[in-house]
Amino acid sequence: MTPFRIDESFARWSELLDLILASFAYMEGRIDPPSSATRLTMESLVEKAKAEIAYVVENAGQLAGCIFLRPEKDCLYVGKLAVLPSAQGRGIGRQLLDIAEETALNLSLPALRLETRIELVDNHSTFAAWGFEKTAEKSHPGFTRVTFIEMKKALAG
Numbered sequence: 001m002t003p004f005r006i007d008e009s010f011a012r013w014s015e016l017l018d019l020i021l022a023s024f025a026y027m028e029g030r031i032d033p034p035s036s037a038t039r040l041t042m043e044s045l046v047e048k049a050k051a052e053i054a055y056v057v058e059n060a061g062q063l064a065g066c067i068f069l070r071p072e073k074d075c076l077y078v079g080k081l082a083v084l085p086s087a088q089g090r091g092i093g094r095q096l097l098d099i100a101e102e103t104a105l106n107l108s109l110p111a112l113r114l115e116t117r118i119e120l121v122d123n124h125s126t127f128a129a130w131g132f133e134k135t136a137e138k139s140h141p142g143f144t145r146v147t148f149i150e151m152k153k154a155l156a157g
Contacts, residue, residue, distance in 0.1 A: 001064065001092060003057045003099055008050050012063060013042040016056065019063050020045075023082035031117040033140050033147065037080065052079070055099050057092050065092040069100055075111040075152065076104035097130060104155055112153045118146050127151050 010016075017040060024037040040048075048054065048068055057065040064087040070077040078100050083092045100112055114132065116123045124134070132151035140147045 001057050001059045001090070001095065003055050003095060006049055006054045006056055008046050010049065010056075013045050015063050016045055016066060017042055019056075019066060019084050020080060020082045022085055026085075027117070027120070031119050031147075033143070035117075037082075048080075053103060055096060057095060059087060059090075059092070064090075065096055067096040067100060069103055071107055071109060072113065074109065075113040076100060076107065076109045078112050078114040081114070093126075094130065101153075101155055110155055112155065113150060114152075115148045115150050117148050124149065124151070 006016075020037050020040060024035050027035050028038075051070070053069040053071075055067050055069075056063050063084070065083040066080060067078065067082075068080040070079065078097070081093060081096060083096075097112070104110075104112055112132070113135075114127065115138075116127065118137070128134075128151075130153070132153045134149050135152045136150040137146040138148055138150060139145060
């Protein structure tokens with residue numbers, strides 16, 4: 001499994017969009033509001049790759065996973081961490097988070113931060129097993145109930 005950084009010159013936007021949509025499909029009907037992944041287009045992915053640090057993992061010529069990273073004041077935000085359903089359980093997510101940790105340390109950022117929906121308790125457990133701790137409960141605009149949690153992982157630097 002080969003990870004590589006992508007930018008606007010990347011040519012496989014349609015395949016990347018399909019990967020993200022397939023990875024996030026299980027959330028449909030489980031989370032409210034719906035995932036922002038459902039609003040992604042090839043054009044918005046190009047813009048996202050220009051504005052953020054993006055990596056993909058290729059396995060046997062097929063895109064199997066991706067991650068988008070955005071430097072913030074005191075951490076590196078992890079977004080759109082996606083693994084193709086047929087490739088899950090092979091360490092691709094862990095490999096992508098290792099890249100995120102290395103990127104954060106190279107940028108002198110002391111932590112990773114991510115958000116996960118309140119309903120996705122399996123994700124909470126997975127991220128906790130990878131060293132993330134819940135740091136906040138938050139709501140999307142227009143919601144009076146908690147809709148997502150923030151998790152952070154402090155990095156040894």
